[in-house]
Amino acid sequence: MEILDGKKVSNEIKDEIAIQVAKMREKGEKVPHLAAILVGSDGASLTYVGSKVRSCEKVGFESTLVRMPSTTSELELLNKIEELNKNEDIDGFIVQLPLPPQIDTQKVLLAVDPDKDVDGFHPMNFGKMALDMSTFIPATPFGILELLERYNVDTKGKHTVVIGRSHIVGRPMSILMGRKGWPGNSTVTLTHSHTKNITQIISQADIVISALGVPKFLKAEMIKDDAVIIDVGITRVADDSCEKGYYITGDVDFENVSKKASFITPVPGGVGPMTIAMLLKNTLLARERHRSRK
Ligand SMILES: Nc1nc2c(c(=O)[nH]1)N[C@@H](CN(C=O)c1ccc(C(=O)N[C@@H](CCC(=O)O)C(=O)O)cc1)CN2
Numbered sequence: 183m184e185i186l187d188g189k190k191v192s193n194e195i196k197d198e199i200a201i202q203v204a205k206m207r208e209k210g211e212k213v214p215h216l217a218a219i220l221v222g223s224d225g226a227s228l229t230y231v232g233s234k235v236r237s238c239e240k241v242g243f244e245s246t247l248v249r250m251p252s253t254t255s256e257l258e259l260l261n262k263i264e265e266l267n268k269n270e271d272i273d274g275f276i277v278q279l280p281l282p283p284q285i286d287t288q289k290v291l292l293a294v295d296p297d298k299d300v301d302g303f304h305p306m307n308f309g310k311m312a313l314d315m316s317t318f319i320p321a322t323p324f325g326i327l328e329l330l331e332r333y334n335v336d337t338k339g340k341h342t343v344v345i346g347r348s349h350i351v352g353r354p355m356s357i358l359m360g361r362k363g364w365p366g367n368s369t370v371t372l373t374h375s376h377t378k379n380i381t382q383i384i385s386q387a388d389i390v391i392s393a394l395g396v397p398k399f400l401k402a403e404m405i406k407d408d409a410v411i412i413d414v415g416i417t418r419v420a421d422d423s424c425e426k427g428y429y430i431t432g433d434v435d436f437e438n439v440s441k442k443a444s445f446i447t448p449v450p451g452g453v454g455p456m457t458i459a460m461l462l463k464n465t466l467l468a469r470e471r472h473r474s475r476k
Pocket residue numbers: 226229230231233276277278279280301321322350416430449450451452453454455456457458
């Protein structure tokens with residue numbers, strides 16, 4: 183069994199990006215500028231946005247954090263998005279999800295200029311991804327592809343079972359694993375809460391990508407020998423005995439599943455850190471596109 187070490191690979195990717203940014207600076211070129219909008223003060227979202235800003239500093243990007251109160255109206259957020267769309271200094275921006283209930287997420291994602299949509303959530307970019315056109319690929323699925331590639335995991339002709347059909351992970355992942363090329367060329371089953379015989383389907387999988395958010399859902403007896411296991415579930419479990427008051431757990435019963443799998447991602451330190459690294463990669467791509475258009 184080999185661990186797909188997202189922490190290590192994400193640091194390698196950040197180092198590679200930092201070298202490219204240093205070259206841009208040497209040539210007197212503008213460096214990439216990422217902005218993030220955070221509405222409210224959800225603890226996990228604060229952690230992720232903080233990590234995005236720190237990672238920008240690490241690779242030499244400019245960054246802007248826009249914080250808005252949890253009472254922000256949809257119109258106020260749409261106005262802020264329009265401001266960032268028009269700001270020529272910003273190459274790409276993200277709106278941290280989830281949003282408070284008074285705001286329609288779909289309206290918000292549609293308002294982001296597709297050229298600056300480094301999350302790849304705009305329908306135009308999602309459509310391009312589905313049609314194999316060059317675009318911003320959502321950071322978590324992009325990170326999973328990168329991990330599979332860097333660890334040389336064979337995906338051709340394999341049966342991939344994706345658990346969960348969210349717009350951020352499951353849906354795009356199912357499209358990407360079925361695309362031509364590598365990592366891809368896989369036969370994909372997208373499962374969700376209405377899937378019948380889900381355990382039987384999982385037992386036939388060569389690759390399982392779980393994005394359910396149910397701690398320790400995937401047990402050793404559910405998987406095939408030597409299956410590749412990608413754990414996207416990140417749940418914070420309250421525990422006063424931990425320094426932070428909680429611990430993080432994934433969808434996979436790592437201790438037992440790892441004994442049977444060929445490759446497995448840990449939580450923490452697997453897919454999560456890759457999400458941030460690939461967001462930086464998308465922002466670099468946005469800068470390169472903007473430069474070549476001028
Ligand atoms: N606009 C977006 N919102 C959200 C996205 C996204 O891609 N764009 N994805 C998730 C949250 N997310 C990034 O935003 C994210 C999740 C987890 C991690 C991460 O590094 N996790 C660590 C554990 C960190 C912790 O919770 O203490 C790990 O798994 O090792 C990074 C980014 C939803 N929203």
